[in-house]
Amino acid sequence: MTDGAEQDARAAARETAEPSQGAGARADGRLAGHGVLGPARGGIRTGQRGLGLTGGAIAALAVAAIVAVVRIATRSSIQPAISGFFGVAVCVVIAMLVGGNGKGYFLYGIVMQAVFAVAFAVSLLVRRPLVGVLWHLFSERKQDADGAAPDAGAAAGQHDWRADRRQYRAFAWLTVLWFVMFVVRFGVQYYLYVGDNVGGLGVARILMGWPMFAVGVLITFLVARRLTHAHGE
Incomplete structure (x- = not known):
């Protein structure tokens, strides 16, 4: 008799609890359906994403600042550190503008790959391969910095390298190499x-x-x- 009474009491307790839980679940579903809980949950997720991006941005900027301080202490050029600092800052700003998600940090770099690819392609179309232009420009500046007077052959090679079919073709193919590299970078990263x-x-x-x-x-x-x-010889 005692065991039967205990079983009846337990069954009654379960029947009482189950409707309450069902009502709570239904109420939660109605609140979500009416948009009461949805925005709150979305706000929590957005806050977590923003916190992650903010934390990463602070860490990246802190590392860039440390590098700048180290270069100043060692009396090295701080131009690379400054460039890196502003590069990170630009990426972070763009990431914030496009929604504050992590992938926005990479958008600037992806766009720049497309810009570089277009620049190298245009240089080929106008028959001024960009690799050749940059190579001879830096060579001239290096000679000016060293104070060395180039001989007649070297000077001619600096100014009319495009007239040399062998040089022009080689620098054109090198420009194509860099163009392909930027296109591959852009394609892969844009897909991701x-x-x-x-x-x-x-x-x-x-x-x-x-x-x-x-x-x-x-x-x-x-x-x-x-x-x-080879041309100088």
């Missing part, structure tokens, strides 16, 4: 940006940043140096 793949954007920025740039510079230096030396 549209797909909201922030982690992939970070990896792509690292792998396609300095490593790819260093390879391009090395190839350009070896080919251009060999060309100009």
Whole structure:
């Protein structure tokens, strides 16, 4: 008799609790449906995203500032540190303007890849390969800084390198190399940006940043140096 009474009491308690829980769940659903809880939850998620972006921005700017201080203390040029500081600041501002999400931080870099690709393509169309123009410009400035007077052959090579078919063709292909590099960077990162793949954007920025740039510079230096030396001889 006692066991039966206890079972009846437990069953009655469950029947009393279940309607209350169901009513609470239905009430929560009605509130969400009427837009009461939805904005609150969205605000929490937005706040978390903004906090993450703000924290990352502060960390990046702090590192840039530390680098600048170290360069000042070692009496080194602070121009790279200043450029990096403003580069990070621009990326952060753009990220805030496009919604405060993490992927917005990469938008400036993606756009710049497209700008560089267009610049190199236009230089080919106007028959002034940008790699050749920059190479000879820096060569002239280096000679001026060293105070060395170039011989007649070298001076002629500086001013009419486009008349040399071999040089022109080589610098044109080097310009195509850089054009392809910028197009690949833009295509991959834009695809990841549209797909909201922030982690992939970070990896792509690292792998396609300095490593790819260093390879391009090395190839350009070896080919251009060999060309100009051969022309001078």
